[in-house]
Amino acid sequence: MSAKAAKWIFYLGTLISLVLFLGLTVDTHRQIKTLTHTDKLSEQVVAGKRVWQKYNCNDCHTILGFGSYYAPDMTKVYWRRGSEGIKAVVRTPERFTTWRKMPHLGLTDLELQDLVAFLQWVSEIDTQDWPPQDQKLRAAAGRAVALGVSPGATLFQEKGCFACHRLYGTGGMLGPELTHVGSRRTYETIERILTDPRSVNPQATMPTPPLSHEERDELGRFLAGMK
Amino acid sequence: MVLAYPSQRVAYPYFVVALFLFILQVIVGIWLASSYAFTMPQGLVDILPFSTTRAIHTNLLVLWLLLGFMGSTYFMVPEETERDLFSPTLAYVQLALLVGTGVAALTGFVFGWTKGRPLLEIPHPLDYLVVGGALIFLLNIGMTMLRARRWTVTQGSLLGGLVFLAVMYLFNLPFYANLSIDWYYWWWVIHLWVEGAWELVAAALTAWILMKITGVPRETVEKWLYVELGLFLFTGIAGTGHHYYWLGAPKYWLWVGGFFSALEPVPIILMLVDAWHYIQNRRGQLNGRLVFTFATGMAILHLVGAGFWGFAHTLPPINYYTHGSQVTVAHGHIAFFGAYVLLNLMFFYYAMPKLKGLASYDERRGTLAFWWLSLAMLGMTLAFSVAGVLQTYVERVMGLGYMTAQAQMRFWFTILAVLGLTLLAGVVLTVVDLLTLRPAPPAKASA
Known part of the structure; x- marks a missing residue:
């Protein structure tokens, strides 16, 4: 190869790649508005992102698959735990961890609200169906929750029940699987558990879920119907 | 007199600091592996969480590699331009500034002072000091080259790379409100650094x-x-797209990123072939057997780490399952080691004897150190890879949950902690050897 040809490879190779890359960057900026629905990128979401950075969450958790690999990915955590579930874990991590610990970060209630808003916004980014494990969850939970067919099912997601309980094999391992709970427990028993978990089983470690009277009724009817 | 130009001496403190930080980096790394393998008590985690030590581990890596590059540049440029450095004093000022910033940043991490972006945690206003240090460096090198007016392609590539490096760091300075755009430009720093x-x-x-x-x-x-x-x-710039598959960017990045990044091993193969070719066609005796060993080892492990381990998970259908798992960690460790750790050590072994006024030196300890380091790192890479494949399968393919997968991987992190200790012994051996190089034994010199 001549020295001249070598120079041509350098200049052409660099230029082609650079032009393509910058061109697609411009186009990405155009499309990302829809893909990340920037219309929902509220001030609260941005404040939540600052909270996310302030506590260096990303050096244990991945988000969009980036960051550190010490703790679960946060891209779709809103699907998995809902807003109350996320808050519960951040407030009292020792209740949700066994042999790998999460620190007490000491977020204020306002910071926690913002963080949840941020994570909810992130969960709606179009990630080409990544990550696979949460797509499985969504498919399973979708039968009960995602379509919003029942307000009780939405509450199950929103109030963070998935943090400890499983439906269709997905969810947390701390509490019992609830896919067929309706064939084991009556509506009345379930409502008693939701009012005070220890009223049925004095050894129960389940916290009393933050539910209004109407919400308890909706959630109870949803669970009693899971047969 | 072994040094061709007196100002090359400024390289020495850069190398010493870099080597010291390398030891620290590996010690912190062992702590990280132990945090995966064993249960750290809640009280300790509350004071010193994994996130803090991880930030320290990665920042030490970046800092020592960059200081090594800078020292190497200061050593090479006078010989290449046939002229002393523009200002040796400025080079010392720059070192003091960067090390001071580094110490402040690492201490700050322990107290929760962080920007909260992985690998780029150094907060405002310390990141501006980093920029300041880089500007002093570029000024010093640029002025030396300008005054010498003896342009070579090697100099051009070096200066071009250093300017490119500094410019890309600027994309780290703003706050990005949109997480997807944040990561889009995060890769302009990280990917366009290491693959550009x-x-x-x-x-x-x-x-x-x-x-x-x-x-x-x-x-x-x-x-x-x-x-x-x-x-x-050609492969590296558009190859940045292999980080854009799942972050909320358009679908065409799957094709662009996949295609260009799949070609990324090609220049590395060419580098290996070239090095081999030059060594076959050398003129006379090889001038420094150990440097040659490091050069060959670097060319091979660069290909293995960046090339093969990179290719293994760069195609979208595979990356869908491996993205953000320990597979990435395996690739990261062997790629940084093969491409940049060995590069620095090769340069140190070339320059250190000259800085110490030795015409030739005893290479036995250094040779042992090379093999020790490389084998320990290869072992670590395999352990990370097994953990990564387990994670990919249990967590992502079977969908059994994050902690279920981590429980399966725990054994391999115990192995990693042990291999980390082995690596540390090799690093200490390397550093001690480089700092106490001895003249070659006479019997070997005459043989």
Whole structure:
């Protein structure tokens, strides 16, 4: 190869790649508005992102698959735990961890609200169906929750029940699987558990879920119907 | 007198600090592996969480590699331009500034002072000091080259790489409100560093060392340097797209990123072939057997780590399952080690004896250190890879949950902690050897 040809490879190779890359960057900026629905990128979401950075969450958790690999990915955590579930874990991590610990970060209630808003916004980014494990969850939970067919099912997601309980094999391992709970427990028993978990089983470690009277009724009817 | 130009001496403190930080980095790394393998008590985690030590581990890596590059540049540029440095004093000021900033940043991390972006945690206003340090460096090198007016392709590649490196760091400075855009530009720093700017610096330093130890003519080396750089940038720039598959960017990145990044091993293969070719066609005795060992080891492990381990998970259908798992960690460790750790050590072994006024030195400890380090790192890479495949399968394919997968991987992190201790012994051996180089034993010299 001549020295001249070598120079041509350098200049052409660099230029082609650079032009393509910058061109697609411009186009990405155009499309990302829809893909990340920037219309929902509220001030609260941005404040939540600052909270996310302030506590260096990303050096244990991945988000969009980036960051550190010490703790679960946060891209779709809103699907998995809902807003109350996320808050519960951040407030009292020792209740949700066994042999790998999460620190007490000491977020204020306002910071926690913002963080949840941020994570909810992130969960709606179009990630080409990544990550696979949460797509499985969504498919399973979708039968009960995602379509919003029942307000009780939405509450199950929103109030963070998935943090400890499983439906269709997905969810947390701390509490019992609830896919067929309706064939084991009556509506009345379930409502008693939701009012005070220890009223049925004095050894129960389940916290009393933050539910209004109407919400308890909706959630109870949803669970009693899971047969 | 072994040093061609007195101002080359400024490289020495850069190397010493870099080596010291390398030891620290590996110690912190062992702590990280132990945090995966064993249960750390809640009280300790509350005070010193994994996130803090992880930030320290990665920042130490970046800091020591960059200080090594800078020291190497200060050593090479006077010989290459045939002129002393513009200002040795400025080089010392720059070192003090960067080390001071580094110490402040690492201490700050412990107290929760962080920007909260992985690998780029250094907060405002410390990141501006980093920029300041980089500007002093570029000024010093640029002025030396300008005054010498003896332009070579090797110099061009080096200066180009360093300017590219500094410019890309600027994308780290703003706050990005949109998380997807944040990560889009995060990769402009990280990817375009390691698969762009740093490759230019590495190619220049390697080409220069190969010219020195093999005596192959400059025209040949620099001609192939052009081709290598062209291929690095052709594959590397658009190859950034392999990080854009799942972050909320358009779908065409799957094709662009997949195609260009799949070609990324090509320039690395060419580099290996070139190095081999030069060594076969060397003029006279190889000038420094150990440097040659490091150069060959670097070329091979660069290909293994960046090339093979990178290719293994760069195609979208595979990356869908491996993205953000320990597979990435396996690739990260062997790629940084093969491409940049060995590059720095190669340069240190070339320059250190000259800085100490030795015409030749006893290479036995250094040879042992090379094999020790490389085998320990290969072992670690395999352990990370097994953990990564387990995670991919249990967590992502079977969907059994994050902690279920981590429980399966725990054993391999115990192995990793042990391998980390082994690596540490090799690092200490390397550092001790480099700092206490002895003249070659007479019997060996006459043989």
